[in-house]
Amino acid sequence: MRLVVVGGVAAGTKAASRARRVDPEAEITVYQEEPEPSISECGLPYFLSGTVAERENLIARTPEDFAGKDIEVLVRHRVEELDPENRRLSVRNLATGERFEDRYDRLVIATGARAILPPIPGADLDGVFRLRFLTDADGILEHVREYSPKKAVVIGGGYIGLEVAENLHRLGMEVSLVEAADRVALAYGSEVAKKVEAHLREKGVAVHTGAKVEEFTGDGRVRGVRFGDRGLEADLVVVGVGVKPSVELAREAGAEIGKTGAIRVDRRMQTSLTDVWAAGDCVETVNLASGEPTWVPLGDTANQMGRVAGTNAALGSGAETALEFPGVLGSGVFKVFDLGVGKAGLSEREAEMAGFEVTSAGIETASKAGYYPGAGRVFIKLICDSETGRLLGAEAAGDGADKLVDVCATAIWGRLSCPDLVNIDLAYAPPYGPALSPVIQAATVLSGRL
Amino acid sequence: MRLVVVGGVAAGTKAASRARRVDPEAEITVYQEEPEPSISECGLPYFLSGTVAERENLIARTPEDFAGKDIEVLVRHRVEELDPENRRLSVRNLATGERFEDRYDRLVIATGARAILPPIPGADLDGVFRLRFLTDADGILEHVREYSPKKAVVIGGGYIGLEVAENLHRLGMEVSLVEAADRVALAYGSEVAKKVEAHLREKGVAVHTGAKVEEFTGDGRVRGVRFGDRGLEADLVVVGVGVKPSVELAREAGAEIGKTGAIRVDRRMQTSLTDVWAAGDCVETVNLASGEPTWVPLGDTANQMGRVAGTNAALGSGAETALEFPGVLGSGVFKVFDLGVGKAGLSEREAEMAGFEVTSAGIETASKAGYYPGAGRVFIKLICDSETGRLLGAEAAGDGADKLVDVCATAIWGRLSCPDLVNIDLAYAPPYGPALSPVIQAATVLSGRL
Numbered sequence: 001m002r003l004v005v006v007g008g009v010a011a012g013t014k015a016a017s018r019a020r021r022v023d024p025e026a027e028i029t030v031y032q033e034e035p036e037p038s039i040s041e042c043g044l045p046y047f048l049s050g051t052v053a054e055r056e057n058l059i060a061r062t063p064e065d066f067a068g069k070d071i072e073v074l075v076r077h078r079v080e081e082l083d084p085e086n087r088r089l090s091v092r093n094l095a096t097g098e099r100f101e102d103r104y105d106r107l108v109i110a111t112g113a114r115a116i117l118p119p120i121p122g123a124d125l126d127g128v129f130r131l132r133f134l135t136d137a138d139g140i141l142e143h144v145r146e147y148s149p150k151k152a153v154v155i156g157g158g159y160i161g162l163e164v165a166e167n168l169h170r171l172g173m174e175v176s177l178v179e180a181a182d183r184v185a186l187a188y189g190s191e192v193a194k195k196v197e198a199h200l201r202e203k204g205v206a207v208h209t210g211a212k213v214e215e216f217t218g219d220g221r222v223r224g225v226r227f228g229d230r231g232l233e234a235d236l237v238v239v240g241v242g243v244k245p246s247v248e249l250a251r252e253a254g255a256e257i258g259k260t261g262a263i264r265v266d267r268r269m270q271t272s273l274t275d276v277w278a279a280g281d282c283v284e285t286v287n288l289a290s291g292e293p294t295w296v297p298l299g300d301t302a303n304q305m306g307r308v309a310g311t312n313a314a315l316g317s318g319a320e321t322a323l324e325f326p327g328v329l330g331s332g333v334f335k336v337f338d339l340g341v342g343k344a345g346l347s348e349r350e351a352e353m354a355g356f357e358v359t360s361a362g363i364e365t366a367s368k369a370g371y372y373p374g375a376g377r378v379f380i381k382l383i384c385d386s387e388t389g390r391l392l393g394a395e396a397a398g399d400g401a402d403k404l405v406d407v408c409a410t411a412i413w414g415r416l417s418c419p420d421l422v423n424i425d426l427a428y429a430p431p432y433g434p435a436l437s438p439v440i441q442a443a444t445v446l447s448g449r450l
Numbered sequence: 451m452r453l454v455v456v457g458g459v460a461a462g463t464k465a466a467s468r469a470r471r472v473d474p475e476a477e478i479t480v481y482q483e484e485p486e487p488s489i490s491e492c493g494l495p496y497f498l499s500g501t502v503a504e505r506e507n508l509i510a511r512t513p514e515d516f517a518g519k520d521i522e523v524l525v526r527h528r529v530e531e532l533d534p535e536n537r538r539l540s541v542r543n544l545a546t547g548e549r550f551e552d553r554y555d556r557l558v559i560a561t562g563a564r565a566i567l568p569p570i571p572g573a574d575l576d577g578v579f580r581l582r583f584l585t586d587a588d589g590i591l592e593h594v595r596e597y598s599p600k601k602a603v604v605i606g607g608g609y610i611g612l613e614v615a616e617n618l619h620r621l622g623m624e625v626s627l628v629e630a631a632d633r634v635a636l637a638y639g640s641e642v643a644k645k646v647e648a649h650l651r652e653k654g655v656a657v658h659t660g661a662k663v664e665e666f667t668g669d670g671r672v673r674g675v676r677f678g679d680r681g682l683e684a685d686l687v688v689v690g691v692g693v694k695p696s697v698e699l700a701r702e703a704g705a706e707i708g709k710t711g712a713i714r715v716d717r718r719m720q721t722s723l724t725d726v727w728a729a730g731d732c733v734e735t736v737n738l739a740s741g742e743p744t745w746v747p748l749g750d751t752a753n754q755m756g757r758v759a760g761t762n763a764a765l766g767s768g769a770e771t772a773l774e775f776p777g778v779l780g781s782g783v784f785k786v787f788d789l790g791v792g793k794a795g796l797s798e799r800e801a802e803m804a805g806f807e808v809t810s811a812g813i814e815t816a817s818k819a820g821y822y823p824g825a826g827r828v829f830i831k832l833i834c835d836s837e838t839g840r841l842l843g844a845e846a847a848g849d850g851a852d853k854l855v856d857v858c859a860t861a862i863w864g865r866l867s868c869p870d871l872v873n874i875d876l877a878y879a880p881p882y883g884p885a886l887s888p889v890i891q892a893a894t895v896l897s898g899r900l
Contacts, residue, residue, distance in 0.1 A: 010885070043821050043880050057821035159879075288875075300878035300885045307894075308873070325873055333877035342877045371493050371507035402882040403853040407860050413874050414864020423758070423775055424863050425738075427783035427792045428750035429609075430493050432852040435460070435750045444757075 001026045003313055004089060004104040006079045006249065008032030009039055010302035011280025012110030013061065015310030016071045019108075022314035029102070030066070031077040031091060034133050037063060042299050044137045045163035049170035058134060082107075082253035084273040106275045106313045109250050109263065110306065113243040113281035113297045122216030128237045131164060140238065149236035150174060153225045155213055157184030159334040161240035162196065165205050166337050168236070176206040176232050178225065180241075183209055185341065187332070189348050189381060191362055192341060192397045199339045208232075243297055245282045258284035260295035267324040269309035275317055279309035286327035289345035289392050289412055290354035296328050331409045333402045342405035345393030345412045348383050357386040361446035365438050367399035369430035380404050380438045382418060382446050389417035389450050400433070407439050418446045451476045453763055454539060454554035456529045456699065458482030459489055460752035461730025462560035463511065465760030466521045469558075472764035479552070480516070481527040481541060484583050487513060492749050494587045495613035499620035508584060532557075532703035534723040556725045556763045559700050559713065560756065563693040563731035563747045572666030578687045581614060590688065599686035600624060603675045605663055607634030609784040611690035612646065615655050616787050618686070626656040626682050628675065630691075633659055635791065637782070639798050639831060641812055642791060642847045649789045658682075693747055695732045708734035710745035717774040719759035725767055729759035736777035739795035739842050739862055740804035746778050781859045783852045792855035795843030795862045798833050807836040811896035815888050817849035819880035830854050830888045832868060832896050839867035839900050850883070857889050868896045 003019050005012045008030045016030050030037065038060040046052040063073040074091075080099070081090035089102045115130035117123055127149070129140050143149065152168045154161050157179030169175045177184065177200060183193040184200075184207065197207050211227040216237060218224065225232045245262040247255075256272035258264035262284035269277045281297035283305065308325040315322055330350075333342030351358045362381035369375065376399030383393040394408030411421060421443035428435055436444075453469050455462045458480045466480050480487065488510040496502040513523040524541075530549070531540035539552045565580035567573055577599070579590050593599065602618045604611050607629035619625045627634065627650060633643040634650075634657065647657050661677040666687060668674065675682045695712040697705075706722035708714040712734035719727045731747035733755065758775040765772055780800075783792030801808045812831035819825065826849030833843040844858030861871060871893035878885055886894075 040819065040821060040880075040885075042878070042885070043819060046822065046880060051823060052821045054821075298878065300887075301875065303885055304873050304890075327875075329875040331875045331877040333879045333882050335879060335881045340882070342879075344875070344877060369490065369493060371490060371502045371504075372496065373501060402877060402879075403856060405877045406853060406857045406887070409876050410857050410860035410866075410874065411864065413870070414861065414866050416860075416864050420863070423754050424860065425751065425777075425779040425781045425794070426859050427781040427794060427852060427855045428492070428748065429783045429785060429852075430490075430496060431785045432783055432790070435490075435492070435753055437750075437856070440754070 001105045002103065003028045003106050003108070004102065005030040005108045005110060007110035007112055007280065008037035008073055008075070009041065009110070009112055009280070010299050011306035011309070012108065013038045014303050014306030015108045015110060015279055015313065016066070017069065018307050018310030019314035020069050020071055022311050026314060028070070029072040029074065031079050032073060032075045033078045033094065034135060035075050036134055037061065037066070037073050037075060039134050041132065044131055044134065045160070045167045047137050048140060048164065049167035051167065051170070079249060082249050084253050084276060106316070107277070108309050108313050109271065109276060109278040109282060110280045111246040111249055111282045113245045115240070116242045116244055117239055118241060120213055120216060122218060122222065125216050125218045125222040126220055127218070127222035127235060128216055128239065130239050131160060132243065143236060144171065147235060151233050152236040152238065153178055153232050153234040154238050154240060156240035156242065157181070157209070158186065158240060158242065159332065162336040163334060164238050164240055165200065168238070169203065169205055173236065176208060178208045178211045178213060178227060180212040181209065187347060188341070188343060188395050191379060191381060192395050195379060195397045196336060196339065196341060199337060203337045243281070245295060245297070247282055250278065250282070258293050260284045260293055262295040267326065268312050268322050269305055269325055270312065270317065277309040277313045279305035285325065287330055288327040289329055290350070292354055294328065294330065296330050298332060301328055329409050329412055331405065333405055339397060340399070340401040341397045342401050343393065343395040344405050344409035345391070346383060347393055347395065351383050351392045356392060358383050358392065359386045359446060359449050360384070361442050361449060363438065363442045363445055365441055366434050368432065369434055372430040378404065378438055380442045382408070382442045384418045384446060386450065389419050389447070391416055391418055391421070404439055407437070418443045418450065422447050451555045452553065453478045453556050453558070454552065455480040455558045455560060457560035457562055457730065458487035458523055458525070459491065459560070459562055459730070460749045461756035461759070462558065463488045464753050464756030465558045465560060465729055465763065466516070467519065468757050468760030469764035470519050470521055472761050476764060479522045479524065481529050482523060482525045483528045483544065484585060485525050486584060487511065487516070487523050487525060489584050491582065494581055494584065495610070495617045497587050498590060498614065499617035501617065501620070529699060532699050534703050534726060556766070557727070558759050558763050559721065559726060559728040559732060560730045561696040561699055561732045563695045565690070566692050566694055567689055568691060570663055570666060572668060572672065575666050575668045575672040576670055577668070577672035577685060578666055578689065580689050581610065582693065593686060594621065597685060601683050602686040602688065603628055603682050603684040604688050604690060606690035606692065607631070607659070608636065608690060608692065609782065612786040613784060614688050614690055615650065618688070619653065619655055623686065626658060628658045628661045628663060628677060630662040631659065637797060638791070638793060638845050641829060641831060642845050645829060645847045646786060646789065646791060649787060653787045693731070695745060695747065697732055700728065700732070708743050710734045710743055712745040717776065718762050718772050719755055719775055720762065720767065727759040727763045729755035735775065737780055738777040739779055740800070742804055744778065744780065746780050748782060751778055779859055779862050781855065783855055789847060790849070790851040791847045792851045793843065793845040794855050794859035795841070796833060797843055797845065801833050801842045806842060808833050808842065809836045809896060809899050810834070811892050811899060813888065813892050813895055815891055816884050818882065819884055822880040828854065828888055830892045832858070832892045834868045834896060836900065839869050839897070841866055841868055841871070854889055857887070868893045868900065872897050
């Protein structure tokens with residue numbers, strides 16, 4: 001059985017590795033466009049500042065590592081066409097320009113997502129970057145070495161923009177963050193967004209919201225960013241306004257595309273094409289909090305999806321022991337300077353858009369026993385369905401936010417209600433939290449409002 | 451309506467405060483034996499070393515604070531007798547020795563637990579202490595100031611013993627930990643116990659297991675500890691071998707005592723006596739992982755129970771809006787030097803004793819993305835019911851153990867199975883964990899064994 005995997009980052013390499021474990025006899029080839037497979041893309045912002053010092057540390061496994069598991073990984077190879085009728089592929093070797101044909105018995109599509117570069121005049125100037133691949137980071141670092149930029153502008157106030165802003169600031173640059181919407185961290189409620197903005201300013205990052213960039217100015221190299229009648233000097237620009245799923249290969253082959261624009265798959269990660277599975281940032285899944293289709297391009301989810309797709313591809317279509325991927329909660333966390341911020345499930349606005357009548361409660365409290373040294377503060381907001389009390393979402397910002405978010409993600413996963421959380425038995429000791437977890441405190445306040 | 455609360459630490463003061471909110475008109479009196487109410491007992495070990503510098507910081511609220519909420523708190527008052535037929539109490543003013551009668555309409559018993567001092571010869575020597583109340587800590591610190599002890603022996607390898615050992619070590623003493631069982635941290639599996647012992651030794655604490663203390667030697671003041679044919683020099687001994695519920699008042703009044711030796715209550719925290727509720731370290735509850743009666747004297751649980759008991763006492767027996775306390779999971783966490791250790795639900799042994807056939811998996815993994823600076827290691831073990839896959843327990847030791855334990859506690863609370871946890875959507879970013887949470891990694895390994 002010949003299994004071909006298109007894409008070799010998180011989902012693709014996980015699928016290949018799992019398939020190898022399930023079927024030791026299969027012939028497995030992974031095609032990867034970028035020069036390295038198995039890149040830890042989430043680490044890229046930290047590589048810019050040298051927080052992650054070694055480039056190699058971001059490469060989880062090399063083609064040689066995969067060869068040791070009898071998995072062929074061909075980098076700098078782009079799959080350009082897919083003929084699902086005849087189970088054939090056209091592949092371009094990007095190093096030589098040569099194009100060749102390949103065949104498969106089963107296929108996993110893990111083509112990922114790519115960073116959006118909006119059609120803004122000047123976007124092709126030297127010094128305007130995106131940050132999606134390790135090669136993007138290489139480009140930014142080369143620019144930094146060559147021109148020692150002093151003023152950086154980061155476009156986009158989502159988690160990538162925020163992480164990049166922090167890491168460029170660590171390099172000693174004067175950093176401005178420019179966001180078209182009226183606030184940063186749009187996936188969150190306004191309370192969290194305000195905390196993030198205040199923290200950025202406290203750290204010396206200028207924040208411009210409601211600022212839609214109209215032009216990058218320069219003379220070959222970028223010199224500035226213009227929005228409305230304002231302008232900022234810039235000798236380095238990083239655009240982090242979002243990503244979109246890379247679905248062209250699948251779409252042209254006739255695979256069904258979901259309403260989010262990503263590839264539609266069933267719970268077994270199988271596409272509408274025979275013997276073709278898909279996983280990772282190119283596929284659509286369901287948000288288990290809202291029950292609606294969603295597209296959440298994140299490394300951990302890609303990993304989990306890749307495991308399911310790879311196992312099932314190796315087992316073959318219709319296998320009784322096939323795994324299922326149930327969906328996601330949209331859980332996420334990021335660090336910006338000293339502030340941890342995370343969410344699970346739906347924000348208040350997302351819950352309302354999904355048709356829920358919601359009740360919410362946000363509290364700010366000590367992150368440890370008040371008398372214990374180093375106790376910080378943390379904000380937590382819970383969002384629940386007013387009718388049933390079911391927890392729909394949670395967001396947190398501050399000391400230990402990541403822990404609170406994971407507790408809430410687990411509660412949503414278990415379909416617990418806010419009243420269920422009032423008496424939940426979490427583990428307490430003074431160095432780790434206040435006597436009653438902020439989750440319990442917020443659930444108690446919220447339950448009083450139901 | 452006159453509400454009397456017997457006991458003024460976590461459960462008692464919480465019950466009184468909740469009752470006040472529910473019924474602004476009630477007359478509320480709290481009797482407390484020790485000289486201060488509302489003590490954060492979990493902070494006592496840290497007060498010994500000065501990690502918590504100010505004594506006042508351990509007093510969450512003073513009698514004056516309670517007076518401001520129209521709650522009368524009488525410290526140094528012991529309730530010596532309870533006559534539930536006539537709703538009367540005999541109270542001793544410990545300051546004056548005077549005894550007087552009081553009456554109640556409704557009563558909350560929150561008499562707590564006290565530290566066990568086994569009948570070991572020499573236990574009455576100067577320099578042999580327990581650590582349960584703030585006054586015990588005062589006594590230890592006075593002994594330290596007066597005699598500058600160099601060699602401390604801590605008896606008992608549970609979390610109190612471990613925390614005391616660390617904090618005496620911080621004071622510069624040579625510390626030995628002596629445990630009668632064959633390992634410390636008995637509530638945990640042997641993997642965690644070994645890690646704790648290794649960490650203690652690494653930090654310079656001598657650990658003696660299988661060492662049943664037979665005598666404290668000395669000449670008025672303690673000079674040594676003898677077990678078997680071995681002996682240790684000691685000029686300070688702290689005995690932390692456990693606590694037992696203070697149920698004499700309730701028992702003598704005819705309240706039903708559960709099989710754990712603590713007061714039996716229903717889900718509304720009502721005792722078998724009319725209009726008498728009970729909460730905190732003196733009551734028995736149910737372990738929701740095993741379904742069996744359990745007694746878990748912990749501050750956070752006491753707080754939650756106190757909230758339920760206080761609310762219900764204020765509402766009166768049979769109220770439709772009465773709250774319920776469902777039970778506990780035996781969740782706990784402690785820090786010993788640089789090692790965090792925690793558990794939720796049942797250990798493997800506890801699960802087997804509760805009649806389950808269990809499957810378990812323990813893994814050791816990175817606590818953050820491997821390339822992120824400061825990534826540590828953490829061990830996690832999951833225990834589940836072989837038949838249904840339901841998660842019954844989890845324990846963790848290492849970096850971020852507290853977070854993993856709380857995630858698992860929530861999963862047990864939601865009656866999730868190990869296979870449910872394989873695809874759970876937890877929040878990932880490199881500074882906060884590896885791409886797949888250790889919980890997910892362990893659940894994946896365990897699910898493969900089911």
